[in-house]
Amino acid sequence: MKLVVCIPFYLGKFVCERERERQMEKEGGRRWPLVVLTTSPFHGHMTPTLQLATALHAKGFSIAIAHSKLNPPDPSNHPDFIFLPLSDNLSAIDVSSSFTGFIQDLNTNCRPSFREHLIRLTSEQNRGDKSMVVIYDHLMFFAGAVAMDLNLVAILFRSCSAAYYRACLARQQLHQQGKFLEQDFVMQDMVPNHHPLRYKDLPYSKSPIEDWKQRVAIFSQEPHPSAIICNTVKFLEHEVLSQTHQHHQVPFFAVGPLHKIAPSPPTNFLEEDTSCITWLDKQAPKSVIYVSFGSLATLDSKVLVEMAWGLAKSNQSFLWAVRPGSVCGFEWIEFLLEAFRDEIRGRGLIVKWAPQKEVLAHLAVGGFWSHCGWNSTLESISEGVPLICQPFIVDQMANARYVSYIWKIGLELEVLERGEMESMIRRLMVDEEGEEMRLKVAKMKEIIKDSVQNGGSSHDSLEGLVGFILSS
Structure with missing residues (x-):
């Protein structure tokens, strides 16, 4: 034929x-x-x-x-x-x-x-x-x-x-x-x-x-x-x-x-902690930033400490998935200081792995701090969630460029310092700039819905x- x-x-x-x-x-x-x-x-x-x-x-x-x-x-x-x-x-x-x-x-x-x-x-x-x-x-x-x-x-x-x-x-x-x-x-x-x-x-x-x-x-x-x-x-x-x-x-x-x-x-190789959904149920709409860097990325402990304090000082609620073994030289997050844990008590939850698609679809989630792997990027856009982009390897840099520069539904983090991170979180979650991104990505969500x-x-x-x- x-x-x-x-x-x-x-x-x-x-x-x-x-x-x-x-x-x-x-x-x-x-x-x-x-x-x-x-x-x-x-x-x-x-x-x-x-x-x-x-x-x-x-x-x-x-x-x-x-x-x-x-x-x-x-x-x-x-x-x-x-x-x-x-x-x-x-x-x-x-x-x-x-x-x-x-x-x-x-x-x-x-x-x-x-x-x-x-x-x-x-x-x-x-x-x-x-x-x-x-x-x-x-x-x-x-x-x-x-x-x-x-x-x-x-x-x-x-x-x-x-x-x-x-x-x-x-x-x-x-x-x-x-x-x-x-x-x-x-x-x-x-x-x-x-x-x-x-x-x-x-x-x-x-x-x-x-x-x-x-x-x-x-x-x-x-x-x-x-x-x-x-x-x-x-x-x-x-x-x-x-x-x-x-x-x-x-x-x-x-x-x-x-x-x-x-x-x-x-097809996760790690067990999902579904208890985080119960925690999200108690949060206000669009008030939580979800943080996850996928199944391959590894971080230096110094970068993770900067992230931790950026989240803490932003005064925003957050759900953070830290994959065991993803921090060089440590099993999990045992190196984070008690002072940080006290600072975030009641408004921050750290888990080992999260049911990502369910998290992004939750009404409480208003932003996604991501490595911009393509699956994560598509899942975020499909649920109308804007992004903070912190790419690491392979395709993630190009994806982050399109998210931040072409589609204008995210911010690219280039300085890995707590002050810059705190500012980015506020820009996305609180400022008018973030609200404009949410409106853009909400329209994209509807187009994707129609496309399938x-x-x-x-x-x-x-x-x-x-x-x-x-x-x-």
Whole structure:
């Protein structure tokens, strides 16, 4: 079956093809393809992958999840899925010395068992070459190459923002010119031809430049996909999405935010402390700032002390999730002084991990101090909550730039000092500036709500994706 070349978000043909395939099913035609999704061991990647899988399963597809044995998903949360463990020979996520080395090992080690799984599934289920489709996490690019070797359709899934992909392209172009952020640029300067990004918004590394050369070489191994899926919303990143489509020249499906399209059981590696919801129930509307830096970020204890006193001196109520082991050299927050605990008593709650989506949806929450990982950013916008942005690594700098500079629904924290932090909290939670941001993000919340409904851009993109898979 042949498809015309599509332009961004042009989904009519795919939707029509899907309806025709449904009719074939009713009339005893060929079975729907088995969709095999890969997920890396990072929480921020696994969560949207499982949400995408849930959305596709609801449309009628059989689902298999290929995952590393490191940080595996819980099969009991998805009893209708097939789970395919991949031999990774990794004992822990360790990106402290070299993120590049970790990703290289992950791809090299998982590849043989993934190939074996695909060959076995094809044989056992008596499926033809085009009755299985692989959707692969962009960090698990080996899966795309294996799929193509076996004449299977390979679709790339980017769980990050389109803005981050643009930042990666800019970084790659600099590398091709023999230039490196770490030595050649003033980080606050704008990147030519890549508005609104500054050099500091591009992914950079504290590792030696040789590590970046190796990283570019590794990611150049990425195969050319048949299509691309992105967990974003058309109105948020329309310009960047169009540029990305022009670069790749394959169908592109913006199907986010997936947590609104396909709510699924949490994939947290830590137990959520739900008692914080009871605490929030007792707080005034929009009075609490929620603080969390996700599942990977680590902080120096001196920075955390500055944060603690910034929160204390702001006189605002706060809910703070401090992940055990996230403070270098300490198990949790045992180093915080009793004077701080006395200062915040009655208006501050510190937990080890929080049910974030439920927290952000709570009426008491009026702001989110975040690392600006893409999942967190989408969840905050989807609930109409403005942000204080404190990015750490990878995509977070580009996301923070769009939040603060383009969408103007947040403030970027650049000086890690208690006085600056206190001021930022007040600006967001008390001042007119913060109220204007709340109004803007409330409107964005409504647009997102519409986008996932029948006739919305994300709803139609998902329908188009289903049609594309059936027609491949």
